Amino acid sequence: MVDPYTQNLLDEFACRRLIEKYWWTESRRDAAGLTALFTEDGRWGAAVGRDAITAQADGFFAMMRPIAENPTSFGGVNIEVDGDEAAGFVHGIAHLVLPQSDGATKVVVVDATYDVRFRREQGEWRISSLVGPGDPNIPHGASFQFEARGTAIDFGMPAESEHNAGDVVAG
Template sequence: MDDALQILLDKQACVELVYRFARGLDRCDEAIVRSVFHADGTDDHGQFKGTVDEFVAWVFPVLATMERTQHVIGNVLVEVDGDRAWAESYFVAYHDLVNAYGGSLRTTVAGRYLDRFERRGGEWRISHRKFVSDWSASDARSDMWDREAPGPRIFGRRDRDDPLYAEMARTQKVTA
């Protein structure tokens, strides 16, 4: 295979790990979050530093305090050097929660993931992630849709009942 094509494929594999991590957080899917890291991978979120197992044990209780989240991935720049790569990925993460007084709050966090990737056994995964905070804001939030009586609107969920999983299962049956 042409070297330039291989580098492009390697970069795409790393980018998809960044996207998959966001999906795992927003769907509260521990298996997806674990799947993007090597088993001995580590994470440094500032207030948390540890192994992927420790990260999962820390982050999912934090996510459980929120009604919903959405991690939007922006600029992803990947540099590949053989079986190692690193990336800087911008993100904006929206967290809907209830404040201490019962009011609806949206906290927005913007920052970057600085990832080190390694290809082991032909498979790319994250070996280390560093979370960099660039800015944050909190505002009262309103939701113009009635989630209790949604009508024809389909709302996302934070579990395997999210429409994503049914679509994935349907697509896999069609392509099998």
């Protein structure tokens, strides 16, 4: 048996982990994986229920085709657990990597803000609602965006193509 304080931490972590999985499925354009994170009656912006969430994810991912990568991380999070329900606010920062026709890369940094609710069903936490603060019809809010041309970083190491995959360096 786990003490109440530790159980609360485990529950908060499970909810945070769902947000990380949400961002992972988003970056992999995995509509089925994203949908599976939600309760059967879950809400993602205007989409309510798993079929509607899958359809919305498919449309969202089609819009995201020009984005090569979109790693997202926590900018801040507050989740309060109350039994088998939890609610909170999540702030994420995403780096959208957009290849350009001239071979360059543009990086757009945006934030995403969420009002989120979770529910434990059959012992497993799921997202029951993920919406923009103040507007439940959008999947997330945003307060800033900026962009810059991407540049290559010289780490002082040979490029991967200069390595022989079979070489082993003995120490």
